[in-house]
Amino acid sequence: MEEYPREVRTPPQPLVTLVGATPLHPRLTEALHAASAAADRRVKYLSASYDMGIPPAKRGARDVPGYRVAGILKRRWLEKVCNAIPAVLVLCIDWSEDLQPPQQEEAQALHYLQHARRQAQDRDIRVLIFAVLHPQTADPEAECATLRQQPEGSGLVIALGHNDVMAKAQKLERLVYQSAMSFYADEEKRLRKPWSPKPGTVSASAQNAMQVRACFKIAFLCEFRKDARGALMSYIKAYEQLLQDTEIADVVERMSLCCYITVRMYHRYLESHDVGAAVHHCRIHTATLRSFCANGTSGTGWRKWHWLAANHELFAELLESVAQQAPLLVDPTDVWQFPGFHYQSAAAYANRLKQWAQRAAAPGYLPPPSEAGGDLLLPPFVGQANSLERPEESGDPKQEVQLRLARQQVENSTKHAERCLLLLTKEQAACKERGYTAWLSACTARIAEGYLSEHSLNLKASALLFERLRLGPSDPKALGAWQSWPMLRRFTLERALVCGCRELGLEAPALCAATRPPPPASRLAPLVAVSAGAEDVAGSNPELICQRLMLDAFAYLCLGPPPPCDDTQQARPEELLQLVMTALAREGLGEQQIEVALDATRCTVEFSEAEVFTVRLYSPLCVNLQVNGLIACTTLGDVPLEPTGGGSESTATWQVGQPLELQGAWATSALSAAASTRVTEVRFSLAAAPQVVFKVTGLHPCGLQEPVLKPFRLPGFGKEPSGVTSQDDKLPSALGIARPGSDGPRLRAEVLSPVDPSTALVSESFIFHVVLSSSSSSSGPLRQRPLMLRASCSMKVQEDSETPEEHLEPEVFLLSSSSQGSDWALVPLGSEGEAQGQ
Structure with missing residues (x-):
């Protein structure tokens, strides 16, 4: 992640520099890695020539009068301790060509050794010597006596020829590792010495800042020595002091350093197989970022969402790594130990960052930067604000820097949207891996919403995802109708209607757009000609889109009245009927029939006479419909139905809250010849659009006072239902309602x-x-x-x-x-x- 440097994201390793005889370094490095304990690359090796140099130590500056604490942790320190300042120098000498090395080469080797010791003396770096002699050397110790007899004796390892390097690598690697551990232990002891400045020369907040700096460095050095307990104790001490003492530095610098500490604590806890402790600190750090960053200014308000998103994304990646390497360490009952939860949280915060960038892009929210003062320069300390190249040219350099950084976030609005979709995709993969189908449905809805509201308005991808949510899983073992939670189902249908309207170039009704704020004006789809994102749906069939729009519209009307909203436009269910008629007229589908199954309709059948029966339809819709062409499908053929309350014979009004009572009759001759007679379904069409045909199944016998309800199937959790035979012929049947006296099959309940x-x-x-x-x-x-x-x-x-x-x-x-x-x-x-x- 770009938020944290590589030195923080990866565990530190002891640094060792191989000096001189550079052609030997690749073979020696490979041999040292192979000779380490369990073949673990526990040491990082650098290659340098004989004239290498080490940055001198700057110690004692804080004891100089007038010393000012400018920050807590220098950005350069992490880079130096991980990549520039070695714990051990290994002087490599290659005398394998000559059986007796010339005196000139011996003198030159002594010169190189003295130079290495001078470089190491300032920082107390350990020095080792690795000499490669001729394979036929009789007395190796005598040949290297000059090197061994030097003052400040160093460790010496001798190999006879290049083929002997692998054999001597184990001894050299052990000396290297022990010397490195000794170096970091001495550095830790030096930092633990208390600093006691003269009274009145340094403020209390400056002393606390120096203490936090020392704690962080001590903890980092403990990690070199694999001292998890010591590292965690120092990290926790530094973290708590950053939260308690608000005078140490401004909130941005303190929270930035807290984020660095948190990353290292995550690694320490997880490498110690303590996932619960890592989760506990994740909760603490999340609450810290929420509380300390709640009152940010307009120019710094983006940092809260930026930090929270980065924290959850990093922790999710670490949890995934733990789950792959040691899955038994992860508690499946703790949602905070599920990577998908953290990807979801990171996506939510990335979306908030995108929303902040969109608000900041509005005129008057942020004043434009003056662009005076030159380029932005990186600060010397972690978490401090950038500086201007020429601050004297700007009236307020601090505000200028804040405005420039905020403007960068505004310009990255598209990247924030792409990052949100990427995080949701990772959450979706995590849900699929564990089989969390219910969580997967909500994740899919978020991804589809992201496609719908992004710059490109990827309508095709969004429509396909919402259609998948509407239809449910394709698993053949998932018996019965797919049910989703009511709020998710309403949301899915609303977005599916919006996608259909935009694909057809129609204006979405306020009923569907009321629950989602409209995108900025620059991202609105045109309402004439071809809608935005047409390049993605150019190959789509308008007739199929129109049919899908019909099904979604009537499915939404079956959900009941929409919830109240604060939208300025009054959302009316009748808008969907107008949308249906507009879509049919626009696409010109002609006589092509569109069948709409009204599964939510309650329909009762009563047999009053031998050949006459009465059908009552209870409307599940929240609008009145004018219908005609009413027929009952029976085992003896289609039987026309007529309203019993009078009125027009061709058109009937299906009102909300009042049953539509219809009557039909069989022919006497056909009825007498039939052994069993059943009413299986009722069909009728929309009066204004005869090609829209409604189908009602799941009929009930009349006289049942209370409707029989199927058990509610938990979305994504319903196991395969078992069939139970029922002796009650009054229960609803998938095969229709039998006329009294005819034999009916046994019924099944779920x-x-x-x-x-x-x-x-x-x-x-x-x-x-x-x-x-x-x-x-x-x-x-x-x-x-x-x-x-x-x-x-x-x-x-x-x-x-x-x-x-x-x-x-x-x-x-x-x-x-x-x-x-x-x-x-x-x-x-x-x-x-x-x-x-x-």
């Missing part, structure tokens, strides 16, 4: 299997759910008696909301349905978590 709460805990956006229903096989007085349901619950909510400033009080809902086939609605419980229902 039974819901229980859900494991430990699975539901991590697979839903809520903790668990309880399904209560009356027995469908009860009969006698119990069936006629009204049923009263009283439910109560208690809740405990943790403040882990993605947007705590907009956090609402928790709510509890009951799932209810009024009739067979109708959609399940959410009924809120009372303030004390209690409700009564009949």
Whole structure:
């Protein structure tokens, strides 16, 4: 991730420099890696020539009078300790060509050794010697006596020829590692010495800043020595002091350093196989960023969302790595240990960053930068603001820098949207890997929404995803109609209608656009000719799009009245009927029939005489319809139906809340010849558009006081239902309603299997759910008696909301349905978590 430097994102390794005899370095490095414990590359090796140089140490500057603490941690320190300042110098001498090395080469080797010691003396770096002699050397120790007898004796390892390098590498690697550990331990001891400046010369906040600096460096050096406990103790001490002492530095510098510390703590906890501790600190750090960054100015408000998104994305990647290497360490019942949760959170914060950039792009939100002062320069300390190349040219350099950085975020608005989609895609992959299909549905909805609101308006991808959500899974084992949570189903249909309107170049009704704020004016799709994103849907069939629009429109009308909204336009369900007629007229489908299945319609059949029957249709729609062409499909053929209440014979009004009563009759001759007679379905067409044909199945016998409801299938969790044979012929049948006296087959009812709460805990956006229903096989007085349901619950909510400033009080809902086939609605419980229902 670009937010954190490589030195912070990767565990530090002891740094060792191989000096001189550079042709030998590749073979020696490979041999040292192979000779390490368990063949682990535990040391990082650099290659340098004999004239190499090491940056001198700048120690004692804080004891000079007038010393000023300009920052907490220098950005250059991490780079130097990981890539520039070695813990050990290995002087390589190659005398393998001559059996007796010339005196000139011996003198030159002594010169190189003295130069290496001078470079190492200032920082107390360890020096080792690796000499390669001729393979036939009789007395190797005597040949290297000059090197061994030098003052400040160094470790010496001798190899006889290049073929002997692999054999001597194990001893050299052990000396190198021990010397490196000794070097970092001495550096840690030096930093632990307390700093006691003269009273009055340095402020208390400056002393605390120096203490935080020392704690961070000590912890980082402990990581070189694989001292996880010592590193974590120092990191925690530095983190707590940054939160408690607000006078150390401004909030941006303190939070930036807290982010650095957090990354290193994640690595330490996870490498110690303590996933729970890593999750605990992730919660703490997330709450810290929310609270400390809540009051940012207009020029720095983007940092909060930027930091939160980077934190969750990094932690998700680390959790994925742990799950691949040691899956048993991850607790499947803890949602914070699920990488998909953190990808979802990161995507939400990236989306907030995109929204901030879109608001900041509006005129008057941010003053334009003056562009005076030259280019921006990186600050010397971590978390500090950039500086101008020529600050004297700007009236307010600090504000100029803030405006430039904010303008960069505005210009990266498209990148923020792409990043959000990428994170959602990673969340989707994590859900698929664990089989969290319910979570996957919500993730798919977010991805489709991202495609719908991005710059390119990828309507084809968005429409396909919303269509997939509307139809449900394609798994043949998922028996029965796919059900989704009511809010997700309404949202899916709204967006599917918006996609269809834009693909056809029609204006989306306010009923579908009320729950989503419109995009900026520059991103609105044109409402005439071809809609935006036409290059993505050029190959689409307008007739198929229109048919899909019909199905989505009537499916949405079956959900009931839309919830109230604060939109300035009044959302009316009748707009969808107007949209249907406009789409049919625009595309000119002619006589091509469009069949709409109204599965939510309750239809009862009553046999009053031998050849006469009555059909009552209870409308699931929230608008009145003018219908005609009413027929009943029976085993003896189609039977025309006529309204019993009078009126026009060709057209009937299907009103909301009032059943449409129809009557039909069989021919006496056909009825007498039939062994079994059934009414299987009812069909009728829209009066204004005869090509739109409605189909009603799932008929009920008349006289059943209360509708029989199928058990609610948990979205994404329903196990394969088991069939139960019922002796009650009054239950609804998929094969229609039999006329009294005719033999009917046994009926089947669906039974819901229980859900494991430990699975539901991590697979839903809520903790668990309880399904209560009356027995469908009860009969006698119990069936006629009204049923009263009283439910109560208690809740405990943790403040882990993605947007705590907009956090609402928790709510509890009951799932209810009024009739067979109708959609399940959410009924809120009372303030004390209690409700009564009949």
